[in-house]
Amino acid sequence: MWRILATATLGWQPVATDRQTLRFTFTGGLDNFTQRNDIFSPPELQFEPNDGQPGTVVLGKTQNTNVNALGNAVYTLTPASRAYRATTSLGVQYFDKSLNFTNLVGRNLPPGQINIDQATSIAVNQDLQPIRDLAIFGQEEVLGLDERLLLTVGARGERTSRNGNVKRFFLYPKAAASYRFPALGGSAGDELKLRAAWGQTGNQPNFGNKFTPSATGTIGGLFGSSAGFTAGAANIRPERQTELEGGADATLANGRLNVNLTGYTRTVSDLILVQTPAPSSGRAASVFNGGRLRGRGIEVAAGYVVTQTPTVSWLVHATFTKTTSKVLALPVPAFQVGGFGTSLGAFQVEVGKSATQIVGNDSLGNVVQVGDGTPDFQLSLANDLTYRRFGLSFLWDWKHGGDVINLTELLFDLFRNSEDWATGGRQRRALFFKGETQPYVQDASYLKLREATLSYHLPASAVHQMFGDRVRNATVSLSGRNLIRITKFRGIDPEVSNFGNQAIARNIDVAPFPPSRSIFFSIDLDF
């Protein structure tokens, strides 16, 4: 894997007086990423498919180049009275991305050969994804009332090659206000801030949403092109998300306690949906804009300095989040996304229901809701401890609720070798054979020690001895990820998503590769 990152910034400040400043900034960036995959599976291996073509060699190469250019102008004005300060920004942003993915799969290899040239049959796959985006934006910010009140209004116009109409700018306004109560309760360090914000943003269509690609192949050496299974939307436009957010930030107990409270309601309209049309249309999926989805949530974050002395410090930070979603409107009948069919559990998008509901069959063959992928709440707790030169930090994650379609267990049960075959597996299997999906849609609550790090700052004398004058500080640390997992979920991992990073159809477990436990030893040097 190779990656090159480069940025250049050009600034120019033609006006800089006490009361006015004007500054132009131009930033250009380049990000080039190349990844190569080599897989070799010799013909002797037992897991080679029984397809008459023993031996597989895969040669994959992905190259992605992002070019980013941003130009903006910022003007600030402070009147002679100094009653307020106004900041005006205007800018243009351009983004160009080109992804080029190639994959060669060679099958039927002679023994001992690893070169793809030696394969009897070679399949080639290339995917190109060029994207161009352009945005213009403007914002006005006023800070007044003795720096207590901050008002912001702004708007952003976006056009992208991913839209059906590539010329049109879609406009997204926003506005926000906040007010500070400094020195709350007489203590200088404490304050309370109330804030409210309203804004719209656009979620761009994915590359290819507007295309209706044909399926191609060959038969007897003749090239053929037939209707693809996905119908794109030639007039696709971005999703529009309108969010109203309110909250309070408080610093209390002489700055030792920090509390942030946020509540929001978010409505996404013009959803970019991939609907399943009547299959007699010859299509399995059709992309379109429509429907409305509402998400609501609260977030509470609190940080507390338990103790802070020159030798010992202990910081605790906790966050609590709870979200719910509801499909408010859908211009098409309910449809399923993901899964392997209703009998094995599938996500179904349906008006009035949670966007992540899981449906399955009951014993009478009815389609019923059997679960929901969204958890009841999530809580994380981070601790930072230092004692003299030692540091210890760890992060606990607790997810309560949220279901996973556990097909791994179904496979174990079917072949009668699940861990609890005698006490539970037999009954689950029997229910499944009566047509019930419920036994394999399971609660995936968990408590995980996500991260832990133990570090030691070397004393200055030792640093000097080891590295000389050039190094100022040195730290050695041992850290680990996914160290402890406590869950009743019997699949491979409660956080699994067999089909990668999906919006809806995440929680499916079919003997996937689990999240890895990793341990790092690192030495950090400051020059």
Next chain:
Amino acid sequence: MKATTCLLALAALGVWACDFNITDPNSPGPIGTDPSRADVADHVIGVILAARSDAADWNLDAGILGREAYRFDGSDPRFISEFLNGPLDPGGGAFGGDHWIEEYNAILSANQLLDVIGTATRLTAAEQNGTRGVVETLKAYEFVMVLMGHAEDSIPVDVDLPIGAPPAPLVSNDSAFTFVSSLLDAADAHLAAGGTALPFALPAGFTGFADVAGYRKFNRALKAAVEVYRGSLGCAACYTTAKTLLESGATFIDTSATANLAAGVYFDYSTNPGDAPNPLFQNPQTGENFVNPRIKDSAETKPTTGLDDRFTSKTVPRPITTTENLTSDVGWIRYPATTAQIPFIKNEELILLRAEANNALALPVLAANDVNYIRVTSGGLAPIAGLAAQTQAQILGAILHERMYSLLYEGHRWFDLRRTGRLGPYLKDRATDAVFPTLPIPLDEVLARK
């Protein structure tokens, strides 16, 4: 400073002028109006490719449902739990809800070409007609595939609709069969006005059928099959149509001394780039697909020695395997290579279709002749003495028995038993099993109509 401003302005302008109109770099889009000759050729082949996509899977699934085959699949239990035990899940695209969208996708591919073929100025009128005839015949074949799997009188036929339009209305199986029959006639009429040569090459599986005259024989053979199916489903006059077609020289039926029973139209497979290997080819000793032991149990013995040649040439003994109280010691060699072809229709089937039509038309002598011809020529068996004197139902039983071995693992058995009313509990391998008369209409099709 000026230079910087200019640079900024230029950059902004340059960005503004960038062409955002990116066309799909990965794949061609749907065929447009006035297609070139190459476009037409590509899309004709495309329809064949789309039709091929379900051919092997149908043969396997219908084989399991019709008790020709088992699949002991370590990673998917539904080949046993769902297909033999049930219930069939209309929401399972690879099981109960299968054998629908692939067929309709091929029909969509056909319709997309048929919609624009009249605008193809680079084809002569005759060539346009030839193309229509070829594509309509394939489209009709795909409707037959849908009808073979679905008996619920809920068949969308008028499916040439834009995306987003309300789904096509459902018609009864009888109306759908009538539609298919007329579509084959319309295709034949187009072929008749199609000159002599077709304006594109067809794959090797169409050898002998790749010109207008040859392709018409394929069309008429399919029509004969459809008429016999309709006959068995209650249309008495259809048997006469089938008989006429099969005796008029319109099809490629051949029982002469030089007859090739395998002559017919086939799907090709290969491991070449872009092509697909025949997925029914497996190592017969270790593959997941097994022969249902009843195929071995009911195979007859030859007068010389050994079992029916059709059985011994399509299956092979393998180590005994038991899963879920199902046992088999027979493996498949019906498709013995990744390049083995799968038939659309072949001479051997036409002869048995003729026997079926004659038997239904109370001409037992003619029917018995054809049955015995197949028994001797294809199976190496002795003729059945006095077959012509048996009852019509008995002769039909003999025909279906021969069809089982002549068309083994070709996706016919289940439909044959259904259309002749011979599905029954006797087909169960285990007491708790079920014998299904039809696949359900897929859940997505039902949901889209709510």
